[in-house]
Each structure stands twice: as C-alpha cells, then as structure tokens.
Amino acid sequence: MTIASSLIEEIIAIHFDPRTGSAFWLEQEKKLGLEARKEITGCESFHLFGPMDTEALRTRPLLDFIPNRFHNELPSMILAESGGTTGTPIxxxxxxxxxxxxxxxxxxxxxxxxxxPRGCNWLFVGPSGPHIIGQSARAMARSLGSLEPFAVDCDVRWIKRQATGSLGFTLYLDHVLDQAMNVIRTQNIEVLLITPPLLLALADRMNDAQRERIRGIHLAGMALTVADSETIRHQLFPQAVVLPGYGNSLVGVLFEHALPLPNESSTYMVDDPALWLQLIAFQEDSKPGAPDLAATLKPGQRGRVVAHRLDPSFLLLNMVERDTACYAAPTGEGDQCVVTAVEPIRPLISSKSEGVY
Incomplete structure (x- = not known):
C-alpha cells in the first residue's frame, strides 16, 4: 500500500505553500529547482528530493520544519525525539x-x-523524557481500558555510552531491573511493554508464578530476532500474547498482525494512511549518500528500509533507515505493505550504541 494521491496532494500543498509552508521544504524546493505542488503527485515522485537531510533534522530549529500556518498550535503539539542510536537526536x-x-x-x-488482554495492569520499562514511547505507552494502555502503566524510566542515551558487560553497563542494568522487580512483586502486573533484551534479563529474575501471571507482552525499541522470539513465546511466557512492533519516534509503529510460524520472522503491516515504507537495493560495501530511491524491490528481496511520513505538521520524505527487511505477502484483506525479517545494519549499529533500547 502506498499513500493515497489525494493525501499527497493535500500535504504537499501545506508544506510548499509560499506564504504558510515550512521553511525547510521551501528551501529544498528552491535549491533543487522543483515545483513540488506540480511535480510531487505520487509516491513514485518522492525520490526527486533525494535522501532526507538528517543533519538538518539534528541541527536546525524545529520550527523550520513546521508549516507557518500551524505555529499557533504549538501548545497542543507533542514533541518527539529519536533515541540517538545513529547519532545526535532528531x-x-x-x-x-x-x-x-x-x-x-x-x-x-x-x-x-x-x-x-484488556483492563490489565501494565509495566513499562523504557525511556520517558523526550522519547515518544513513554507517551504512547500511556495512550496504548488506556486504549485497552487499563490504568496508565507502572513505569521504570531508562536513560537510553546513558546506557548506550556503556560498553556491554562493563561495570557501568552492569550497574545501570541492575538499577533498572531492581526497580522493575519492585513493581512486579508489589503489583498485579499482567502486561509488559519492554525491549527484547530487557525482557530476557528481567525474566531471569522473575519466578515461575510471576512469569505465568503475564498475559500480554508488547516488544518495542529493538529488533526481535527469531531466536529471542522463540524463547520468549514458547519457553519463558507461553501463556502470554506476544505482540511486537517495528518503528521509531519519527515515523510511527507497525505491528505484528499474525503469529509467525515456528522459527520464522515476525511480519509487520503498515496500517496507517500517512506512512509508506519502501525497500531499496542495499549492499553493505556500497558507498553511502547515493541510494537509488526510485527503485522498489519485489517480495522476498532484502533491501534497506526507506520511510516516508506525510503529516500536516511535519513532512518526512526518503528517511533512509538503519534497518533492512524483506517484503512479505499482505495478510488479510487489502493491499497493505507488509515487511518481514527486519534486521539492523550492523556497520551502522554497534552493540555498544544499541544497548538495551
């Protein structure tokens, strides 16, 4: 599924309005000699802008990306930051x-x-602060009739500065897990929102009764390997509905809609009209900076993920992500984009920078 042409026309008109558009995109249009409102008519035209300037996203004032027409709405807007895995925050x-x-x-x-499960007590172990996952965790729990989650805050930027297995890493992980276990011992926790490595570490501290009490697990923040998926679903928490997601603070989240077959990767479906994920050819030894954004791979081919999100308040085109994936056949009705076998690109993501979130 790609983004509807009517939505593309609407969003492009907002961001490229000469008087009320966004300063960044108007500058890009002039720099590239484009007439966006005439030339950007469908997803196949996005490549004309080239890769998203992530350095500008890291360094320029936020207001440069928000159309002027919405600057009076700032008090009601929600601010999000990336975790900083591939550099300073966006x-x-x-x-x-x-x-x-x-x-x-x-x-x-x-x-x-x-x-x-609905109406249950949640425990969220992850970052709050500027990271959108803290706000979405509360909204997700409430959407299923639950109290906002009990929470343990993680400073993900600090833990990423610690080498895995170092004293600093071990002490901080112990600090996080001790707080999580305090909640588990004193509250009737039935749902966990947590990363795969944190869940595996937490499971080692939980007794059988505490693990058996868990009825739902949402895994987020890091890629879920097939091996970890099998361990979590079939050994540690066989009675829980395990529902992983794939995404980030900038573009939103895709969720697993169908339970994977044994020893197979999760599949994630784009279920958001403002979002399109594209897979482009990728070679680990290829020179950075010149991806072929005009090409889209076929089902079964592994490619690098490129994300596009078109919102009135913020436009992201050609966000070249840190992951590779394969297209899978759509699940259920419709022509939704489905990706599977999501993996981080290891030259971009070291074990130190990835940490536990």
Missing amino acids: RRVYRPDEFSAAFVDSWKRAATARDF
Missing part, C-alpha cells in the same frame, strides 16, 4: 490526531486482532 512534532494515528490507532487494531 526531533519532530505531532498534532494530537497525528500522534494517535502513528502510535495508538493501529495498535488498537492489532491488539484486537490478536486478542491482547
């Missing part, structure tokens, strides 16, 4: 309805499809 905003579409609405549909 920031963006969401209007409330955009935030819901990117993180909550598709979650509710996936949770309903997978019969995820």
